Amino acid sequence: MAAKKSQKNILPYKYRGLVLDEFQRQAIWYLEHKISTLVSAPTGTGKTLIADFLVEKTLEANQRLVYTAPIKALVNQKYREFHSRHGEKIGIVTGDISYRQEAPVxxxxxxxxxNMLIRGDSRAADVNWVVFDEIHYLNHPERGTVWEETILCIPKSTLILGLSATIPNAKQLAQWMESxxxxxxxxxxxxxxVPLRHLYFTKHSxxxxREGLLQAVAESPSINADTKGGTLDWDELSILRRQRRSGSARTATHLDLIHYAAKNRLFPCLYFVFSREGCEEKAKELAGTRDYLSAxxxxxxxxxxxxxxQKAELSPEDIPKYNTWYSQWLRGIGVHHAGLLPVVREITEQLLERQLLKVIYATETFAVGVNMPVRTVCFDTxxxxxxxxxxxxxQHEYFQMAGRAGRRGWDKQGTVISRIEETAPGALPTWSESSIEPIRSRFHISFNMVVNLLARFQPWEIEEFLSHTLCSFQHQQGVPDVRSSAELMDDFRAKWALLQELEYMDGTKLLAKGEICRNIYIQEILVTELIxxxxxxxxxPEELAGLAAAIVYTPKAGDPNLTLSPPRWTPAVDLIYDRVSKIDTQQLIGGFSVYPVISPVVAAWAEGRGLREVLKKHPLDPGDLVTVCRQSIDLLRQILTAVPQASIRGKVLEAISRLDRGVVRVTTE
Structure with a gap:
């Protein structure tokens, strides 16, 4: 017996030919012993290998697993990875695409x-494991509530694996789950x-x-300060910066930084710029002077x-600015931001993976949606x-991006270089993963949650449910800016009362509008009232597509405010808004967000017009058109689930079919 017990407690040493780190071995041991596990480790340390192990063992045991990720791009990436290893045992569901929902994984x-859990969907209940990739999304200001609600709704019999970047209060999260x-x-x-080295790029290239930067900035001709023998601190320096002379010297540019990286063999380099236009301008400038690829x-x-x-069934003519991107790829340079067509982003990712790109100018969405390390990360600011x-x-934003530096098995260290300007505000932070902000509850009670909970539980059970939230738990522990369970219940009751006034509920009984609302997750009151x-x-069908787009689209800075030809459904939305506003005296709904300007653009796409013609109607990036069409398809699928009338369902299906074509179509390949 002693020998068997000893064997049982031996930690695994290797997986898929790779020698495991101690934390990976510990996590896998817990998983093998059917224990829910929360793993907190820096980006690039191999957390996903733990999930890969669990997927493989789940399939061997003929069990079921749901793998969740916060971004559709990550979902698609994980699906392709798992499908390449396990074939038809893998399915995918993202709201706008569904394939093999009944698969084991x-x-x-x-x-x-x-959404499946809160509706009481049996497919979500009959699962052995749920994996939360990027579980630190609990801290996301708008979407964090989704993770909290999901954890609350998962059956106790279902085990959890949570994978997180470094968070300081991982034990507190575990204590909440224990509670x-x-x-x-x-x-x-x-x-x-792969350890990180944090450097700062000065005007002297x-x-x-950090210490060298303080002295370099303080002693620059534009400030001309005494460094006090190296004791000058950043707070004093920020005062001196305001006293600088107007004729300051030239600031180092991105070209200087990239040249430094090339000279010091620091490619491939991921260069973060916080604007799409900035990414494209800088890539154009670099491509005009450099060519990094051999024949x-x-x-x-x-x-x-x-x-x-060929695989995407697209031609160069289907892709705006194709010649620009193609010319840059041939020089080893890429651009990556959400305004690009998905196929352009995917080609950039694929070329980087094959070490055919040396420099990629990207916005911060790259760090969230793509798991692809490089040797060097640069910040334009x-x-x-x-x-x-x-x-x-x-700290979290910085390390989400900086953590991409350093390729395990390739680099002894990852290099992070930040371009610094003297006009930066205040004191430069000291970057330390031990200083990353703790997770705080973002729990929010939506009207969809209210109708779904009342459809399944008694009020006293709902009160108990709300008392079990991370929000309530952290309030009891003295975390600031989170609500107590009593405050949550007050909010719930107020929204329940409003739903009764709007004739969604009769006491605890759902009426027709309440049943519709159960299946709508985007502006549920507006969409329910429209139905x-x-x-x-x-x-x-094309008008229906345009209406869906107006509901899901979030206008950006620079988008036009008015349209000369408002859609014919505009008066109906105004009437609904006026009627609901008179009843919602506490402004619990918070108004409706509808952007009619986007409607004719998406309607034109649904009519079958070409991409270039459609984009002439609105200053929209191609990737944004794809995104709003995919989000519209998601909302239309929700409406399809919510309405029983065959006449409406036919129009909704037609609208989906018309949107889901060409560059908008998502494939499972």
């Missing part, structure tokens, strides 16, 4: 799992597989560490691009405008 967005009856082991790992590498680029376009103020990056009004029956 299904990859999906966290929102999809939340709601779920035993959770915590595996924390602080060290990076030198990359120096053989150029031919490999041609083959990869041709193969990708450490300052960003967040919609309210100009500020330095948070109930009979408006959808009057619209053509």
């Amino acid at each position: 299904v990859v999906m967005t966290t929102e999809i799992l939340r 709601i009856g779920r035993h959770v082991a915590v595996v924390e790992h602080r060290e990076r597989a 030198e990359a120096v560490e 053989r590498e150029k031919e490999a680029v041609r083959v990869n691009v041709r193969r990708k376009l 450490l300052v960003k405008y967040d919609g309210e103020e100009v500020r330095y990056l948070t 109930a009004s009979g408006l959808l029956q009057e619209l053509k």
Whole structure:
């Protein structure tokens, strides 16, 4: 017996030919012993290998697993990886695409799992494991509530694997899960597989560490300060910066930084710029002066691009600015941001993976949606405008991007170089993963949650449910800016009362509009009222597509405010808004967000017009058109589930079919 017990407690040493780190071995041991596990470790340390192990063992045991990720791009990436290893045992669901939902392992967005669980969908209940990739999304200001609701709704019999970047309060999260009856082991790992070196690029085209930067800036001719024998601190320096003379010297450019990286053999390099236009401008400037590929590498680029376009059933003529992107790829330079067509982003990712790109100019969406390390990460600036103020990056934002530096098995260290300007606000932060901001509950009670909970539970059970939230748990522990369970229940009751006034509920009984609302997750009150009004029956499929787009689209800075030809459904939306506003005296709904300007653009695409013609109607990036069409398809699928009338369902299906074509279509390949 002693020998068997000893064997049982031996930690695994290797997996898929790779020697496991201690934290990976610990996590796998817990998983083998059917223990829910929360893993917190820096980006690039090999957390996904733990999930790969669990997927393989789940399939061997003929069990079921749901793998969730926060971004559709990550869901698609994981699906392709798992499908290449396990074939038809893998399915995918993202709201706008569904394939093999009944497979033993299904990859999906966290929102999809939340929606299934809160409706009481049996497919979500009959699962052995749920994997949360990027579980630190609990801290996302708008979407964090989805992760909290999902964890609350998962049956106690279902085990959880949570994978997180470094978070300081991982043990608190585990304690919360323990408090709601779920035993959770915590595996924390602080060290990076490839350590990071943080450097700052000065106007003298030198990359120096923080201490060297302080002295270089203080002693620059534009400030001319005494460094006090090296004791000058950043707060004093920020005062001196304001006293600088107007004729300051030239600031180092991105070309200087890239030249430094090339000279010091720091490619491939991921260069973060916080604007799409900035990415494209800088790539154009670099491509005008540099060519990093050999003739053989150029031919490999041609083959990869041709193969990708053939698989996507697209031609160069289907892709705006194709000649620009193709010319840059042939020089080893790429651009990656959400405004590009998905196929352009995918080609860029594929060429980087094959080491055919040396420099990629990207926005921060690359760090969230793509798991692809490089040797060097560069920041064009450490300052960003967040919609309210100009500020330095948070610790989490910085390491989400900087953590891509350093390729395990390739590099002894990852290099992070930040271009610094003297006009930066305040004191430069000291970057440390031990200073990353803790996760705080973002729990929010939506009207969809209210109707779904009342459809399944008694009020006293709902009160108990709300008392089990991370929000309530953290309030009891003294975390600031989170609500108590009593405050949550007050909010719930207020929204329940409003739903009764709007005739969604009769006490605890769902009425017709309440049943519709159960299946709508985007502006549920507006969409439910539109369905109930009979408006959808009057619209053509292309008008229905345009209406869906107006509901899902979030206008950006610079988007036009008015349209000369408002859609004919506009008065109906105005009437609904006026009627609901008179009843919603507490403004619990918070108004409706509808952007009619986008409607004729998406309607034109649904009518079968070409991409270039459609984009002439609105200053829209091609990738944004694809995104709004995919989001419209998602909303239309929700409407399809919510309405029983065959006449409406036919129009909805036609609208989906018309949107889902060409560059908008998503394939499972």
